[in-house]
Amino acid sequence: MNRTVIGDLAAALKALGEHGDSLIAATATPEQLHQVGDTLARARRLLTDAGAPAPKTRCRRHPNGPVEPDTDGDCLLCRTRSKPTATLARREAPAADVLGVIDELGTDAAIRRYGGHAVNAALAAGNRSPATPWGLA
Numbered sequence: 001m002n003r004t005v006i007g008d009l010a011a012a013l014k015a016l017g018e019h020g021d022s023l024i025a026a027t028a029t030p031e032q033l034h035q036v037g038d039t040l041a042r043a044r045r046l047l048t049d050a051g052a053p054a055p056k057t058r059c060r061r062h063p064n065g066p067v068e069p070d071t072d073g074d075c076l077l078c079r080t081r082s083k084p085t086a087t088l089a090r091r092e093a094p095a096a097d098v099l100g101v102i103d104e105l106g107t108d109a110a111i112r113r114y115g116g117h118a119v120n121a122a123l124a125a126g127n128r129s130p131a132t133p134w135g136l137a
């Protein structure tokens with residue numbers, strides 16, 4: 001049983017009750033019936049979800065994926081994938097350093113030294129045009 005959706009299921013059931021209170025034969029509209037159908041579908045979906053096994057992780061993409069050890073349900077897949085990106089971002093050179101090399105040696109030299117991403121990030125930070133494979137745009 002997946003208890004994480006019980007609150008949403010309860011809210012959907014309360015909304016259904018409100019539909020029942022406001023639905024009157026003499027004044028019912030097609031739009032009103034459409035809304036009842038949407039709420040019914042949502043309640044059915046949530047009921048199915050509530051009956052499914054509880055998710056192992058707090059991750060929406062990998063609810064039954066492996067759990068990062070020593071965490072409160074963090075997704076090991078997402079943690080593993082996000083680490084290299086975070087490491088790259090930390091290693092990226094300050095924009096002022098990159099802009100200094102661009103001014104001194106040119107864009108190509110800066111790209112060779114820092115990489116295209118760092119050069120474009122520095123150019124954007126300095127309100128300059130982005131670099132292209134053939135130099136400045």
Ligand SMILES: [Zn+2]
Pocket residue numbers: 059060061062065075076077078079
């Ligand atoms: Zn994940």
